Amino acid sequence: MSIANNILSIKASLPPHVTLVAVSKTKPVADLTEAYNAGQRIFGENKVQEMVEKWEQLPKDIQWHMIGHVQTNKVKYMVPFVSLIHGVDSLKLLVEINRQAKRYRKVINCLLQIHIAEEDTKFGLNELELKALLESDEFKQLENICITGLMGMATFTDDEAQIRKEFSYLKSIFDQLSKQPSTVNFQLSTLSMGMSGDYRIAIDCGGNMVRIGSSIFGNR
Numbered sequence: 131m132s133i134a135n136n137i138l139s140i141k142a143s144l145p146p147h148v149t150l151v152a153v154s155k156t157k158p159v160a161d162l163t164e165a166y167n168a169g170q171r172i173f174g175e176n177k178v179q180e181m182v183e184k185w186e187q188l189p190k191d192i193q194w195h196m197i198g199h200v201q202t203n204k205v206k207y208m209v210p211f212v213s214l215i216h217g218v219d220s221l222k223l224l225v226e227i228n229r230q231a232k233r234y235r236k237v238i239n240c241l242l243q244i245h246i247a248e249e250d251t252k253f254g255l256n257e258l259e260l261k262a263l264l265e266s267d268e269f270k271q272l273e274n275i276c277i278t279g280l281m282g283m284a285t286f287t288d289d290e291a292q293i294r295k296e297f298s299y300l301k302s303i304f305d306q307l308s309k310q311p312s313t314v315n316f317q318l319s320t321l322s323m324g325m326s327g328d329y330r331i332a333i334d335c336g337g338n339m340v341r342i343g344s345s346i347f348g349n350r
């Protein structure tokens with residue numbers, strides 16, 4: 131199967147309310163171009179430097195999503211063009227995104243990453259940390275970021291029940307938070323969960339943004 135075919139068949143299989151992020155990390159620009167020519171406009175990268183290099187070479191109507199863990203000292207390089215940052219898991223990082231965004235008079239949309247997997251290797255906030263962040267005075271004063279949703283990664287396992295439990299847990303946090311009134315920097319709409327191996331389960335559990343790499347571009 132070609133990249134174009136993979137994109138088209140995955141897109142055709144997604145319900146209309148689900149957004150596809152094509153995860154192109156480690157893949158050459160030629161592969162992204164093939165996806166672009168098949169109509170894909172949202173690409174996900176996990177390293178700032180690599181995303182900057184691809185942004186420079188590719189059409190400017192691409193929406194670039196940062197899906198990886200971001201170091202605060204790298205934020206400034208992507209702020210001019212990034213459209214959504216998925217992996218925000220500290221107030222410190224949010225403050226730095228806000229500070230850089232302000233220099234460009236922009237508002238950068240961010241997702242808060244929630245720790246849902248059994249493994250403790252994965253990044254993310256727990257429920258208490260999430261609550262503390264959102265209720266802090268420092269957060270309320272940030273005017274150049276907007277929290278538009280949540281992101282999570284399930285345990286890497288064949289146990290479908292386990293994956294389902296973790297995604298359902300994230301959906302329940304999302305639903306709870308969605309009951310809170312929107313503010314200038316808090317407007318929930320996006321629940322980013324699901325990768326090549328588990329995106330169907332994620333959609334079943336209520337996710338509306340999937341991040342798919344190897345099923346489109348092949349193994350890395």
Ligand SMILES: *Cc1c(COP(=O)(O)O)cnc(C)c1O
Nearest residue numbers: 153176197325326341342343344
């Ligand atoms: C690499 C990556 C993906 C895509 O993984 P695939 O299994 O190749 O679909 C999704 N989300 C994050 C955060 C990733 O790092």
